[in-house]
Amino acid sequence: xxxxxxxxxxxxxxxxGKLATRIVKDADxxxxxxxxxxxxxAYKPTYSALKAAGKASPKGVAPxxxxxxxNLRLTGEMLNxxxxxxxxxxxxxxxxxxxxxVLGNANPxxxxxxxxxxxxxxxxxxxxxxxxxxxDKIDKNIKKI
Numbered sequence: 001x002x003x004x005x006x007x008x009x010x011x012x013x014x015x016x017g018k019l020a021t022r023i024v025k026d027a028d029x030x031x032x033x034x035x036x037x038x039x040x041x042a043y044k045p046t047y048s049a050l051k052a053a054g055k056a057s058p059k060g061v062a063p064x065x066x067x068x069x070x071n072l073r074l075t076g077e078m079l080n081x082x083x084x085x086x087x088x089x090x091x092x093x094x095x096x097x098x099x100x101x102v103l104g105n106a107n108p109x110x111x112x113x114x115x116x117x118x119x120x121x122x123x124x125x126x127x128x129x130x131x132x133x134x135x136d137k138i139d140k141n142i143k144k145i
Contacts, residue, residue, distance in 0.1 A: 005141060007138060007141075012090075019094060022129065023094070026126075028071045031123070032117065033121045037123040039069060040071075043070050077098060081096065083097075
């Protein structure tokens with residue numbers, strides 16, 4: 001192994017998959033991808049009652065009835081559409097197929113008076129996870145030399 005190979009990191013697809021999973025698990029726990037991972041604000045009482053009864057979905061009965069903490073999982077379609085793709089030697093893309101829904105929750109129009117519930121990007125805890133992943137890969141390369 002050459003000294004220039006010390007900082008070469010592999011396994012970006014694996015890291016992307018783990019990050020996509022962490023984003024979904026954070027959303028299920030009501031944790032935002034902003035800053036330190038602030039909690040989502042509670043649903044409005046009217047929506048909360050509808051979701052708890054399974055009647056909030058326009059597509060019929062909603063499979064998720066969890067209202068506390070808010071989890072953005074009414075039908076599950078938005079959170080189930082998050083995946084990693086296009087790994088390179090330096091990065092990986094995390095794709096949100098339901099991007100308009102994700103952006104609508106992250107930056108709702110002021111006229112709707114909806115609270116911000118952001119699931120794109122990485123909060124500080126997930127950024128530390130990436131840093132630890134890269135550090136571990138570099139440490140393994142150092143041990144090889």
